[in-house]
Amino acid sequence: LEKEDLTGNVSYDADNHQKMVMYRQDKVLGIADTIPAPEVYGADDGLLVIGWGSTYGAIRSAVEKPAEPGQPVAHLHLRHIWPFPKGLAKIFARYDQILVPELNMGQLAKMLQSEYPEFRFQTYDKVKGKPFTAFELREKITAMLEVVR
Incomplete structure (x- = not known):
């Protein structure tokens, strides 16, 4: 169960699920750009x-x-x-x-x-x-x- 990439509708498509999981992973990893370097x-x-x-x-x-x-x-x-x-x-x-x-x-x-x-x-x-x-x-x-x- 996943939201469809473009519409946001419910989707059961496996390829869409893979795409959305990768999208969320990239979003989380992008947070590193906003974290200040530790002292x-x-x-x-x-x-x-x-x-x-x-x-x-x-x-x-x-x-x-x-x-x-x-x-x-x-x-x-x-x-x-x-x-x-x-x-x-x-x-x-x-x-x-x-x-x-x-x-x-x-x-x-x-x-x-x-x-x-x-x-x-x-x-x-x-x-x-x-x-x-x-x-x-x-x-x-x-x-x-x-x-x-």
């Missing part, structure tokens, strides 16, 4: 920590006050996750490592990996019903940066 807080290289939703506070605290002064770490917080804002690939390319802490089983990291397969997204999942603490994230950030050294 990156912190270093211009090193480790990028990507978050969305309620992870903001813990990530920002961990990046603002790293475990070791001078650690090359930055925070990018997504406000729109579908479609992703344009320009993310250019941001990701500046960093050696990308960490995605999530309070689930890594759904955002999976979406990022499917859209940007040229980058590796390191997941850090927590499903204990409690938010991340800045301390937990600082420990993870420090451990990841030590591997690079």
Whole structure:
């Protein structure tokens, strides 16, 4: 059941249905043109920590006050996750490592990996019903940066 492309009348035609599904998909993807590029807080290289939703506070605290002064770490917080804002690939390319802490089983990291397969997204999942603490994230950030050294 679908509306007919030109008239808006009810249509059961399979080809029309395909056309209208593609039309709606293009319309949704076009929203990316109106989404402002996300701001990156912190270093211009090193480790990028990507978050969305309620992870903001813990990530920002961990990046603002790293475990070791001078650690090359930055925070990018997504406000729109579908479609992703344009320009993310250019941001990701500046960093050696990308960490995605999530309070689930890594759904955002999976979406990022499917859209940007040229980058590796390191997941850090927590499903204990409690938010991340800045301390937990600082420990993870420090451990990841030590591997690079």
